[in-house]
Amino acid sequence: MKTDYQQISDALLTEIISIVGEQFVLTGKDDTEPYSHDETEDLHFYPQVVARPHTAEEVAALLKLCNDNHIPVTPRGAGTGLSGGALPVNGGLLIAMERFNSIIEIDEQNLQATVEPGVITETFMDAVAEKGLLYPVDPASKGSCFIGGNVSHGSGGPRVVKYGTIREYILNLQVVLPSGEIIWTGANTLKYSSGYNLTQLFIGSEGTLGIVTAIVVKLIPRPTIDALMLASFGTNEDACAAVSAIFRAGVVPSALEFMERRGVEWVIENDGIAFDLKDDVGAFLLIEVDGTNQDVIFDAAEQINNLLENYNCKDVLFADTAAQKEELWQMRRTMAVSVKSNSVYKEEDTVVPRAALPQLIKGIKEKGARYGFESVCYGHAGDGNLHVNIVKGNMSDADWNTKLKDGIREIFELTVSLGGTLSGEHGIGLVQKGFMGIKYSPVHFALWRGIKQVFDPNYILNPGKIFD
Amino acid sequence: MKTDYQQISDALLTEIISIVGEQFVLTGKDDTEPYSHDETEDLHFYPQVVARPHTAEEVAALLKLCNDNHIPVTPRGAGTGLSGGALPVNGGLLIAMERFNSIIEIDEQNLQATVEPGVITETFMDAVAEKGLLYPVDPASKGSCFIGGNVSHGSGGPRVVKYGTIREYILNLQVVLPSGEIIWTGANTLKYSSGYNLTQLFIGSEGTLGIVTAIVVKLIPRPTIDALMLASFGTNEDACAAVSAIFRAGVVPSALEFMERRGVEWVIENDGIAFDLKDDVGAFLLIEVDGTNQDVIFDAAEQINNLLENYNCKDVLFADTAAQKEELWQMRRTMAVSVKSNSVYKEEDTVVPRAALPQLIKGIKEKGARYGFESVCYGHAGDGNLHVNIVKGNMSDADWNTKLKDGIREIFELTVSLGGTLSGEHGIGLVQKGFMGIKYSPVHFALWRGIKQVFDPNYILNPGKIFD
Incomplete structure (x- = not known):
């Protein structure tokens, strides 16, 4: 785990404000308190600053700034996680994705939708249901969790047993890398055999590799x-x-x-x-x-x-x-x-x-x-x-x-x-990471850390999680 | 692309023979000819040596030897590929997986099977069908291709439209890394949210990250x-x-x-x-x-x-x-x-x-x-x-x-x-790699190459493919 992170100076705070606008930046214990915990036990960690960007370009500017200045960054969805994935354990900047709340398109021709990560899962399910379509990934927290958080945790829910996890419904992701580069991980297609599958790598990566800013989802006909x-x-x-x-x-x-x-x-x-x-x-x-x-x-x-x-x-x-x-x-x-x-x-x-x-x-x-x-x-x-x-x-x-x-x-x-593993759908986050050695060898940890290094060489993204 | 590979010396050939046994090592143009081409156009590249190992430990010893000596290694399934993924473009050692031909277990309690990569896809489909189960990933070449090759290409087939690609049926993989380490990528579970998903990363990686030696597959009830x-x-x-x-x-x-x-x-x-x-x-x-x-x-x-x-x-x-x-x-x-x-x-x-x-x-x-x-x-x-x-x-x-x-x-x-990509199920291999720049940016190439570097720092595994 890296420890030589920098504090957000007044000058950097000014830059953050210039990127997202003053009304979307929070500082101080009172204002940042809602972002200091998720639904994991009774754990509290305060971010130094909370920014609530609205576009991928704003996220890119924030990440580039933090990357250049070694500021730890914690991405946060709705904060309904149960493993502490959204806890800013190193302080720094918390990027709250709540303003990415648009369903950009429901494409009835291709049975696909493009949705922003801050849309509440049930809101999205209801919107596609109105078109006679099904998005079946329904965690128990569907009424409050964000679909972006679901992607980050590889979420499931009761209907997985017939319809599969979120892994089978995500076709393509727009992500912002710590360098500030914005890419689409794949293509809007039902099949993909064109290089290492970055889409699947991002699913379940708990915000440690990049920040998801748009999601292309496969839909299916709705059972009646x-x-x-x-x-x-x-x-x-x-x-x-x-x-x-x-x-x-x-x-x-x-x-x-x-x-x-x-x-x-x-x-x-x-x-x-x-x-x-x-x-x-x-x-x-x-x-x-x-x-x-x-x-x-x-x-x-x-x-x-x-x-x-x-x-x-x-x-x-x-x-x-x-x-x-x-x-x-x-x-x-x-x-x-x-x-x-x-x-x-x-x-x-x-x-x-x-x-x-x-x-x-x-x-x-x-x-x-x-x-x-x-x-x-x-x-x-x-x-x-x-x-x-x-x-x-x-x-x-x-x-x-x-x-x-x-x-x-x-x-x-x-x-x-019994042939199982630590988490099926909640992720490892902060509180399970100490148990990862039960299942995984030093070889696994070395591969994971190597992959992390490729995407996030300065280790700014969600440090202290999964294996860190 | 790396070019300073070494030839297989007589001393190394002796070591290869000591690992797999003399009857399972081929040299010379006549004997290696069947391994010089797949079904991609009329392309021929001869390996210097062909080894046909039988166990993960043998594969591990071969890879370690080649890694230590900078010998290029081309893994090969049934050679039915259409993008040249199995062509040994740098000569070196070709590892033919045809002796990994056992269906290790069909677990009717959990609707799972464990199968070796050299099993012909249709043979496996028939074996599970006898138990009233379905493995639905049926490429047109199912009568001759290996399930290991299907994993490497993220294969599909006609039934994908209802049942999904191979990506939705692979639960866990035993893989040998170039270092000679043998790991299981995940767990034999239907859900997985425990660190970066190495199983999904290996699917479609065309033999460039490691060699798959066993595959745990999800099965479903068979339509009648x-x-x-x-x-x-x-x-x-x-x-x-x-x-x-x-x-x-x-x-x-x-x-x-x-x-x-x-x-x-x-x-x-x-x-x-x-x-x-x-x-x-x-x-x-x-x-x-x-x-x-x-x-x-x-x-x-x-x-x-x-x-x-x-x-x-x-x-x-x-x-x-x-x-x-x-x-x-x-x-x-x-x-x-x-x-x-x-x-x-x-x-x-x-x-x-x-x-x-x-x-x-x-x-x-x-x-x-x-x-x-x-x-x-x-x-x-x-x-x-x-x-x-x-x-x-x-x-x-x-x-x-x-x-x-x-x-x-x-x-x-x-x-x-039109929103698509170069390959849905055949892979990129050798012949499509020149077109990858149409879809993907230098950022994608840098990420892929970075991931490759983590798994295969000496670039011995299937060089010259996908993005290399």
Whole structure:
């Protein structure tokens, strides 16, 4: 990690103001406070200056200035990240992308759209839905996160299981490099075999290689019908075992979410969610199938229903109305925010081959018992992607701040031993980087750092993240 | 481009033999001739030595030896490439991957497989089909190409239009770096947000960053039914205009292939393919829909049929039997090999946003008229991916060897002006690299070369390709 960064002098501040305009530059603790944290635990790091540019040319001028003067730069989307990727750990300049909020074009001829990175994901989804099109990458935070942040984290969401991650929908990116050069990474085409794929390299790079200023997205025809069911099981293991069975039977649901009993209890207790939680239920699967033909969807739902019976499923609740569907989805989405609102917490994002989920959950609970932490687990079971929310509960401050780290390390060691990796969709950012050595060798670190050096030789972009 | 490579001395040859065994080392023009060319035009470059290793450790020992001694290394799959990626332009050691021919595991629990790079693509497709699974990446050469070569080129094929390119099916790669280090690029998971995505960087890197020795592939449930129709149009433009319309109507076919009249004439004339080619037909679309429900497929086919009527479609022929389907596919696939067998030719691989196809074809024909070359065009219209086969015909040797290059340059200039790029699935290799400057800036070249330097500081791997 580089440490000899410079402070932003008054002269540099004047230059920053001349680039973006005085009303779009913030300094001082009060004004920069909203940019000092994201949704990662209770972490705060203050930037020296916040700039809110509006064009790629303004971003280019800012980056060139910082590059020439060795000022650390932290790009920031909506600040909904869970791994501290947007935290300005070295102070310096924070570039807030919130004014890049235009949907530039929805191209119905080619089923593509060009969108700025500061557009809220759901806003974009709604805009293309109006044209009968689908952009399926819907993280739980879709109502507040930016699509640019989604690109930076390689985001997913419930529908990945059928439609794929954001990686499969980004065709081309306009990026500004630390040198101030503005390039398009590829072409607006569905296929690409023309040199190293810079588009894919930028996806998931967490703002360490360049700043994305425009995004060309692939769209697909929108399914018009769906069915949603909630299946209950006695144990986590039974629920997870059913997940693999559904795919083996040839059914591809459009969502296959896991929720453990503790998660449902948690939202009932903390958020007043009304739900009749039976005593003998240990876990749930929320299963959606979508398409354009009612018969096909009915058949698929029935096939899943029949299959679940062989996997110790206790009960299947079909959502009959749009309101019922929304209630079930609300329960799942609330779980994702409830822990953050109601407790000191840490969120870990584990991903394993789908069939290893039962072993993963079992191991997490064993470690929790041994280390004395409570966990609320839920996630995208169809992808083998489990979010592990660790709540402080009765843990002493001392244990929370020191001993817990060993427990989390054991969770990741288990994840890796099952063929998985540290993060499926939340990124590594600041808080997971200490665990990267569990999965990756010094050779990986050397390659990553080498790539970083090519794009950002002065190490100004988002320092202290991923591997730094 | 580096030029100070060393020859393989007798001492080094002895070391190579000690690594892979004498029966797996070839020298001399006769024995190395099969490795001196791929399917790119009539180009021949002889390697000094061919080694056929069997394990990642053997590849590692070979690469380390060549890296320490500055010997150029050309990795080779099945040699079916169309851009000269496997041509050993600097002599040196050619590493033939044909003995990496095992399907290591088909994991039906996780719908994944682990396969060696020298497995023939169709062999792998058939093996997973026996388990009721689909690996959908089916280039026209699937019966002879290797899956490792497909990874290196970011390959596609007819089914990309519904199922995506190989990029969406590769989860993890075992690669050997020039240093001799063996790493896995990622994890065997459906999602990945854990550092720069090395897996995606290797896909399409044409053997310039490392040598792939094992591949973890995502599989999906296999569709059980399909319908195939051949639609005829008066003009190329009418056929291409219908392509966009099909997607806009919300139908996603599993193949949407374009064939111009000249292509059909060509296979009738040169390959004895029987087909009743009407005088007023200028172009065809071969359209497949697949799935698991007969009614849905019937509805989709009918929807396409009705829609085509609005796009000046002259006739739609439905293939009623498996034999008829095979005949239609045979015509399309023969077109891809017929030009190579029956003429001196050059094949260019253009890709544009789908709706720009009519302009692209029109422009290619205009340029052909101006420069005096004949072109046979066909390809994956649903992806905007057009293969342009240029046949020598009556062109003089002088014009073929000099003037034609200007015509090809104009084709790529048009492709890029329409938002496209040089190659969708064939790669850049040797023969397209001179055109890369049409699309990409010195900044792109600097980034690519910088990345190359990180992985291969002595520039031993496949020199002279893509951007070198």
